[in-house]
Amino acid sequence: MNYSLLTKIAAPAGLLLLAPLMFRLNLTRFTASGGPVSAAQRVWWAYLVYVYLFLSPLLAFDLALPALTLTCIRYFSILIYFRAALQCFFIFRLKKWSPLLGFCYNIFCLFQLSYILAEYSGSSVPEQSPYHSSSLFLLLLVNCLVVDSVYALLKFRVGYLDTRLLKALNSLSLAGLFLLLLSFYLI
Template sequence: MLSPLTRVLLAVLAAVCVVAAAGFRHAQNVKGSRGGRISGPKLAWLFYAVFLWFLACPLVALDVAVPEEARGVLGAFAAFMWLRGVAELYLLYGVKRWRPPYGVAHDVACIALVLGGLFWGRARWLGELGPADLWALGFLGLVLVSLVVEVAYAALFFHAVEGRTTGEDGIWFADEAQARFRRINRLTLALNVPLYAGLVGLLGLGAW
């Protein structure tokens, strides 16, 4: 279902994400970079989202072995997510005015985009489905689930920090040592297991 080139690139980018995650954790937890310390579960979720949304989705969208209707949805989603990424980095590190509700609004828009794309391609999805179609639907379903999860995380985090995400002392990450983040970290740890299992399972099936 996935071309050999896509499989190789996904494996390489996954390895790059692992290395980047280690470096990012060192920067936040040892060097004390802006945004605060980050817990293990939140670090795992952050790079899961980065890999899935910013790397895997565009690669799958470019793979001609994937059904065209799914490629269109994933391509539009990836482009929209990359625009958000650029804007978020600017608001975080540039003007220091990032607020989680911005991300929630974008996540909801992404959910609408993916659902709208599925509706647009409904003729294919309501017909006889082959293995590639089922795989593509599973991948799109995982993207939708991850977006819903991110909305919940952002809302819980914004409440926990009481809106203090802006300025030089803005808090951007959940620390494992602070009691106010205990519930968020436990929830993230619990959901990381099925989310990672789903992604690894889908990519494994896609390699067949």
């Protein structure tokens, strides 16, 4: 299976356009709700915005993907856009966002994805199913949810995030994203 031309062009182009914009965005004006924002946190947020809000919908409309992967990505896109709206409402309207709310929603998303994969994987995958690199994207989604949950728990329990941990996990996540983008052209 091959990715569509739109995916091959838009995925790296979106990264090249969105990453500098997100990094340059001055997030320190929201210090009243969560404290100062480090450069490592900005990189992580830019990564999440790219994967969640740009790459997920882009792949959700790529009909060259296997049906199960497409279903998971579409459902996850709906969940994450709902979370974005809910989080904006809590932050900007109610002024009551807690990292614990983000953690709970991440766990909910993990359970939803695991249910879909467990329920439908046996019926939709034939015996001789070829490998498709879109499953790497599902692993990136799980990685995002788990790492974001760790960050949220650390922020909730300790009150700050260790910059060394942020940099290490950011590096691993960006390496996975690079492999996914490379797979668009090689597999």
